[in-house]
Amino acid sequence: MKIKYLLILAVATMLMASCNSKSDHKTGDLSGSIAIDGSSTVYPVTEAVAEEFRAEFPDVKITIGISGTGGGFKKFARGETDISNASRPIREEEIQLCKDNGISYIGLEVAYDGMAVVVNPRNTWLTEITVADLKKIWEPSAQDKIKRWNQIRPEWPDEEIHLFGPGTASGTYDYFTEAIVGKSGSSRGDFTASEDDNVLVQGIKNDKYALGFFGLAYYEENHESLKLVAVNSGSGPVLPSKETVLSGEYKPLSRSIYIYVNEKAVSRPEVVGFVDFYLSNVKALAGEVGYIPLQDSTYESVKQRFADFVKLHGAQDGQK
Amino acid sequence: MTNSGRNRLIDRAFSVWGVVSTFIGIALLLMFIGIILYDGLGRINWAFFTSLPSRFPEKAGIYTSMVGTLWIVVLTLILSLPLGISAAIYLEEYAKKGRFSNILEINISNLAGVPSIIYGLLGLQIFSRTMGLGGNLLAGAFTLALLVLPIIIVATREAIRAVPGSIKDASYALGATKWQTIWLQVLPGASGGIMTGVILALSRAVGEAAPLIVVGALAYVPFVPASPMDQYSVLPIQIFNWISRPQAGFSTNAAAGILILLAITLAMNLVAVYYRSRYQRKSN
Known part of the structure; x- marks a missing residue:
């Protein structure tokens, strides 16, 4: 076996040497x-x-x-x-x-960094959402209570709502809860959480009754299989984009x-x-x-x- | 239906269930490997092995993280092998059987099942902070050595126990001392089993990301470590970093990285299988 370790070391050293020659010009x-x-x-x-x-x-x-x-x-x-x-x-x-x-x-x-609120493309009833509705969905007291779409607005379908969001250790989660619920790190606990936003993308992609949020970049890379929701903070619905984030119109999720x-x-x-x-x-x-x-x-x-x-x-x- | 007919039916049903259970595992594994191969195989080329991390998925490579992984494995081996084997020899050959050795034994077996992140936190406090190693390769290797030590000890003890008592008796009968018997008879006889255990333990260490992130492994290291005191990244962290990026190109990179990691662990396991079969042939 010893010869093998020497071999590994030798290969490693060779690799190292070949790197050093790169940084010349x-x-x-x-x-x-x-x-x-x-x-x-x-x-x-x-x-x-x-x-x-x-x-x-x-x-x-x-x-x-x-x-x-x-x-x-x-x-x-x-x-x-x-x-x-x-x-x-x-x-x-x-x-x-x-x-x-x-x-x-x-x-x-x-x-x-803009944060996107997204739903499944087959979702026909949600094109914009108010900050108050988002709060109603995500605040801690919503746990075990707000479980169906029509509990938020009676005109929305009588179907279970499935929530997706970044893990509680992420800055994105901190920011979202601070902007929506009012207190950083405070939200309901019964949602699908993942540190990997691509997992959230997959979840929402395959679930007609899903709603979630994550970084705008993840929406842009998957825009054909997700639907962006405009956020209304009192002065009309605004979709997140380079322009609306820069101008400050898209709030409070930037x-x-x-x-x-x-x-x-x-x-x-x-x-x-x-x-x-x-x-x-x-x-x-x-x-x-x-x-x-x-x-x-x-x-x-x-x-x-x-x-x-x-x-x-x-x-x-x-x-x- | 007669009683014996019913029993035969149950017998049949159970064997079918057994076959299904076996194949579910294999089928899922094959599916996983198939998907990864489909996603990642086309991405593997020479440049993938020699490129530094980059924001462009097609320009990024695993050069520094792969060398970091090699460093970590070799250092972990150097640290854990002598300790693990010595501890196992002590427990098996020297320690008096009693309450103390029982407690020790139970604890070592339990340690083998402790989640790796716990070792990371322990390593952070002891090696990175108290010993002042910071986030270098040595701190990572010490932490992983702790992680694999129980596995090595348990495997070595089993291998030592498998050496026939008659060989030891013969050695003593010829006038050999205890040390000579261990060094010249027991260890060579157990070497196949020890090697198997060590390699399997190391192939676990190769795949660890969580404890290394805690003790300071990084995601962007555009140079290869030149000494154990250097900063580093490892393959699992590189893969984790790629898979959580929004751009699709990075998930292709992650698949390719997973293939390389799979190949490394597979190669290590093949070495273990080889040693085990050679050892078995010898002892027959």
Whole structure:
């Protein structure tokens, strides 16, 4: 057996060596490593930026984890990561944790994420829904009570309603419950929950009496087998789209996604370089992976805030 | 109907039920493999093995996560093999039979059934935080070593027990010490069974994602780890990451990744089968 392990090691080393020869041309002037962790919702955006950044600065080793927004902030508050991906703003207890550990940071908006309310295409009665009706369906007291469509509106069919939503550990669930029910993390428990939005897509695709919500990108990839529901928050029904999310008409189910940058990391030029690169390129890249870029003016002000932050905490006193 | 006629009918019905039960399992497995092959086989090409993670499904590959998996398996093996075999030798050959060894035995068997995420949380506290390893390969390998240790111990003990007592007696009769008997007779005799157990334990470790995410395995690692102190990703995490993405191209990638993972575990199991049959031939 020993020979076999040696063989495996040898193969592994060979693979490694063949990789090193790849990173030769176009070497940028930055090096070092950047540790990123956090939301799996923000992951595709940060991954896209890191991929492009690597093409210009191959000597900067960027790693990205998917511990979730909450898990990411836990690591961030211990100083284990330089940047944290977050699909919601940092919470009070997380702010306190950072303070206790002497971690200062800046939160930067990077894109919008719209949430889609969807039903099966064979659903003929639902083309728009009010926030009040959504609340009636999803609030904790609806558990075991609101079980049929006609309990919400008498004109809807006398059939069981089947609910689908992201798992309770996800930022998407937190945001939806906060926007609809009024309290983050509070909803009925008797719905089909999955951390994998594709499972929700499959469920709704095959069930005429289903209703669910998830990230807009998942609707767009499956638009021929799902039906989008317009959301009415008082000023008429609005379908989520790039335009309605950007203009703020589609509410309350659109949110910002963020990156949080550790103050100490900002004294390292590769981190500053990466965040600058992020803010300058995320507009194009966010769209590619299914998110909605912010307004140009917002990017300008976010960039300005970051530049001020770097000026305040940056390299001048931490020079080697 | 006579009594014996009824009994014969029940007999017949039960054997049919047995056949159906057997084939349901196999049919589902074949269906699963068929679907995965259909979805993923066309995606596997050389570039898939040599590409870094990417936002474009057709450009993304498993290079770094596969090397990460190899690293993890080798490190886990190095850590768990000596410990597991030594513990089994102690329990089987040295430990006095009594209440203490009974409790130990029950606990080890129970540990083999603990959900892997629990090992992840334990590893996070002990290896990543207390020992200060952070999220590197070593922390992951230590955690998986804990996970497979009970399996290795149980398998090794069974293999040692299967060595005929007459061989040991003969060895003692020739004047060999206990250590010489264990080293020269018991272990070689049990090696086939031990190898089988170790490989099956490792093929469980290969498929683990949950405990590794907890102890710091990452999703995007655009370089291969050069030492046990480096950051890493593994195949199951890469697959999990792809399968939860909205774009259809990523689920094709996930299917291809599953095929590679299946091939790795299948290869490991074949090695185990080979050792078991060689061992059986030898002992006959």
